[in-house]
Amino acid sequence: MLLIVVSSFIFTEKRMAMQIFPESVRKIWNEWELRAMVLISLSLQAILILIGSWRKHSTSNILRIVLWLAYLSADSVATVSLGILSNNQEDSPGDSVNPDYIITAFWAPFLLLHLGGPDTITAYSLEDNELWLRHLLGVAVQVLVAFYVFLRAWSNKVLNFLAIPMFIVGIIKFGERTWVLRSASSEHFRESMLPHPDPGPSYARYMEEYSSKKAEGFKVELGPPIEAPKAENNSNDAGGVLDDSIQNAVILNKAYSFFETFKRLCADLILSFHNIEKSQTFFQNRNSEQAFEVIEIELGFMYDVFYTRAVLVHSRLGGILRCISLSLTVSVFLVFLFKEKHAYTGEDVAITYVLLVGAIILEMYAVVMLLSSDWTTLQLNKHKNGVLKLFHTAVSSIPLVKRNRWSNKLGQYNLITFCLKNRPAKCIFIKKDLFINKLLEKYRYQDSEDVSKELKNLIFTQLKEKSKSASNFDACKQLCARRGAQVLRDAKCLVRLGWTIFGVEFEQSILLWHIATDLCYNFDVKRNSNVVPNQNCKNSKQLSDYMLYLLVMCPFMLPNGIGQIRFQDTCAEAEDFFTERKSITDEEKACTMLLKVSTDISPSEVKGDRSKSVLFDACRLAKALQSMEVEGHWGTNEKKWELVSQVWVEMLSYAANRCRWSDHAQQLRRGGELLTHVWLLMAHLGLTEQFQISEGHKRAKLVVQ
Template sequence: MFSKNKTKISIPAVVSSLIFTQNRKAMQIFPESLREIWNEWELRAMVLISLALQAILILIGNWRKHSTSNILRIVLWLAYLSADSVATVSLGILSSNQEDSEGDSVNPNFVITAFWAPFLLLHLGGPDTITAYSLEDNELWHRHLLGLVVQVIVALYVFIRAWSSEVLNFLAIPVFVVGIIKFGERTWVLRSASSEHFRESMLPPPDAGPNYARYMEEYSSKKAEGFRVEPKTFIEAPPDHSYAVQANESSSAQDAAVLSKAYILFETFKRLCADLILTFHDIENSQSFFKNKTYEEALEVIEFELGFMYDLFYTKSLLVYSGVGGILRCITLSFTVCVFLAFVLITEKQEYMKVDVIITYILLVGAIVLEFYAVVVILSSEWTRLWLSKHKNTAVDLLHRAASSIPWIKDKRWSNTLAQYNLVTFCLKERPAKCIFINEDLFINRLLEKYRYTDLMDVSKELKNLIFGQLLDKLGTASNFEASRLKELCAQRGNRVLEKAKCLDDLGWTINGAEFDQSIILWHIATDLCYYSDLNRNRDLDQSLNFEASRVLSNYMLYLLVMCPFMLPNGIGQIRFRDTCAEAKEFIAERKSITDAKKACTMLLKVSTDILPSKVKGDRSKSVLFDACRLAKALQSLESKGHWENNEKKWEFISHVWVEMLAFAANQCRWSDHAQQLRRGGELLTHIWLLMAHLGLTEQFQISEGHVRAKLIVE
């Protein structure tokens, strides 16, 4: 037992005193009766809150993979940030309560509260479903390692101070083991997912190549002996990159076969997430696989791959679904259950306060429930289904069927939604703020306003088919895997479509002569103007795939520009958008007859654009409102002059321009920004990025001749 003098200078006491000095001073302003209630219930409340936060994290931690709800994100963010703080503060309270024990006797109330310390370590370990809220959290693994050391010291300090050789003291030991395992798991997973260590794990073993010095010694020796020596080189066969994986024939699962193929592809293409280069053979084998698939099969594989990527960066999957992880899960579950049973059988509970005994039961039952729930999540996960599909025996097949029957096994792998943002609708202010107390000039109001004008819609099968077909069409223009041609195709952002339709002379200024953000706003407004103009003339157009797809992709690209500018190439998109909105609002305000988007677009098309807007306005304002009117009129003019056979051909052209812009944006976006969106329900842009990489439409690959080897021919 530590003496009081040693306690004053111990590290845990210093840490806890720093945490609570200000807190205790602040409580002096409250009445004494309230302070007494607070001192009595402070620790109990904090421990229960810590358990509740763990329940929230494990229950909804994985929902963000397929949910775009902002409310869910806020709740999860608050729970994630609060969980560690509450557990740490609770340990600090336990540490500061040491002063209540005097001499060699230990207060029974402190014995049972000290039993809660290892549970707080377990809470600091976090659930399996969320280890990192964002990618940046993985980079802070050093901080978590330091936290692991400090918090274990604090918990041990509390444990040793409360030691009185009672049964409860001995029961705390296995819970300590569980807590340290959980906390250690989280730290190890964060370290493994950090950029430095993840990249390092992707690097192949060092290869010095053939021994050149020995080769030349042999060459010189044979030549000196009078032999005619001729060096010959040959290329070794590349390693087998087959993606054909046999699934369990007795299992229900063509789905399992797709899952197996997706995992093999993921193991190769996760190098993209480490900024490493793919080989020619990786791309070639991937191409041959995807070229023979329908859009549904191809995108299903992509969904599985991105699911694996999410688990890798944001959960404990890397450890949990390994042999070591299985052993650790058995240890933590069995230890927790045994401690609970032992605590139930303890008869000497009368010396403890009844409320503390109840809270202890809650902590034990909560730990067991969370452990069993974690096991159910493990059994129902795609990783478990992947493992089961690779083993053939009756027991495994039964387990596979049981796992597949779990209700949430077929949950969505991503949100399958497209965000929509429309400039004209935003400028009309059709959706006023609900809270009249927030000043319009405040940042929070401007932020809420952006979200207020953001809509969501499902990604239709027709749209997926259109995108997949256009990517295959683009790939078809590069025969025999021309590396230079593939990289050239990655840089095209609409000009290929214009050139193919022989519109480059008329419309090339919107693509080649403009920055990418400028092209997005130009084509977005022009698409809207043509949309309402053609809808007035032909009501049947709303059944046209290209007609609807053009507007959906137009609104999606503007959403990316306004809400996710980090996913697009650098530029002044925000400035250009604001200036264009300012000019549009001014135009609308001067015409009282404009009450909706349809009338606004009709009036904009009536404005004469015979003189270039830049010649009238100069270049101070970055607005492109009337440049977009010029584009819309050019599109309508090309149709009226017979450039296209019918109206549908024009919309097919516009939709293809948008698909190529989308592909360009996907390829230009950094992998880290794609990975960040996985925790927000996923983005269509991310799916296109990975699909393009599989098709070879990426710059992250190199062509090599293979493993060249040399040997001496002695004659």
């Protein structure tokens, strides 16, 4: 077996390397090597199950690094531990089995249990689901190795018999993980949603009847088609007259119903007009808070499908397997508790207790997480169960169990702040010209803010208004292609500002409007401390910094382009500008000096196209916005900020619709992105190109006269 060969090689190399250490150190190492590896394996499982679900609502980079290391290390540590176990029998005297080997061999099924992993994280990323076949091969090999260790330690002792139920538990866990990985892989996920083959009405039978009636001399005509009846939409559910518990239940049920339909978007399948109309009717009658709550729940279900065992665990089979594994583990613990253990060393007995208690605690924690999830609430809404509801209520009231469905954070990045370099370096020992310093510097200027209700309301109101025009496929296609031009056209300033949208790449528009928004915000708000910014001004600033955050930190979520090059060149020009003027020390002075630069001649006519910087083009845009306010195009700056905020919402929706579903799904494990919520919300409102053109099920009627 390959694993035994590899582990034997590692074992031999390790022994050769240990020869350089003193005898006392080698002795301690040989005694505690396996024990340490087993305890580390259990510790990694505890880390995975405790913080595996936190990434659903956390944007912490430290958490991601810890979880990534634990996920990659967990399988390796357990596998190496099995390899060490397979080599330890050589120390046994004669044909007898060393008691120390018997108790350590009892740890083999626990290592299988660890290889199965916790319920809260089966896949670290989508790519892990695609490797399910490799994991299946690993299952077969590692089960054989564990069984090999078990057979070599067999001596009709109680521990040998106790290992059998633990083997069953380990194989259950291992099998569950493989099945879930396979189910979430792109191929099988898509296959699971394909409808049953539908040949439609029999054309041959229809034509036979047509020919027969015509041959008999009847006048036969093709009558008007018979349309299949549409399901009635109850648009008044979850209305404001209902109490909170009923309203929350209805919203949860609706979210799951929509999830079952709209998860087709994650398999590159199309939706029907009926699906779109039903969804539109529901969301058109909701406020922004209810709409985004439905989206949050749906994306939570999507996260669980791709990264956890939720689908299996919350099924009837999953419940049975959970009961079997927990009852077997508790039974083994009770038998071991009252068993005579004098033949074994105290350290090994203590470690065995730790493994058993650890397995029970982790299983109980998994049950607690199961009871507190939206899946359980959904089941309680469908099937009334007093006992389960009591447990669910008790578990949900525990502060440590309460979790947000997503981070509700908005990444923020500001170009001028980044160029001023005012924030001190976290590590003074790293040289400035090293790549690692540049990487850390990029993260140093990344901020985040909470997504406000006002911002959600702005986005939802504008998208809902757009959806009223989505009457057919062509209209949807045009609406999805808008990235600010329609807003400028409605405000009658397309001629003056259209150059920032037409004929330029999308990332260029983002940089132009980002810098211009920053300059206008500084001029209107920061320079006048007594002026309170209106809500559109705040929303514009947030969305401006968020779109630049996507451009810098998540460029894969935006349409293809040269965004990184354009950002670097713009930063280089800004840094040169600030360096030449020593008086610029903060953002307010920087914006003031930029606005003072004359832009009567287009920068491209002076500089050519060698540099992709848009710094002073953005200054032209900011001055145009300010001058239109002064010239009386708008009565107050509120009109200006209303325009800017609407432009940003159009850019946001354009980016959301152009991002691939796999990139949206990847962000679910990083706390979630507002862009992903907007993408799914647009699909619900019919603002998507991913639906079929045919309008329902029709059947031709034969008219005989």
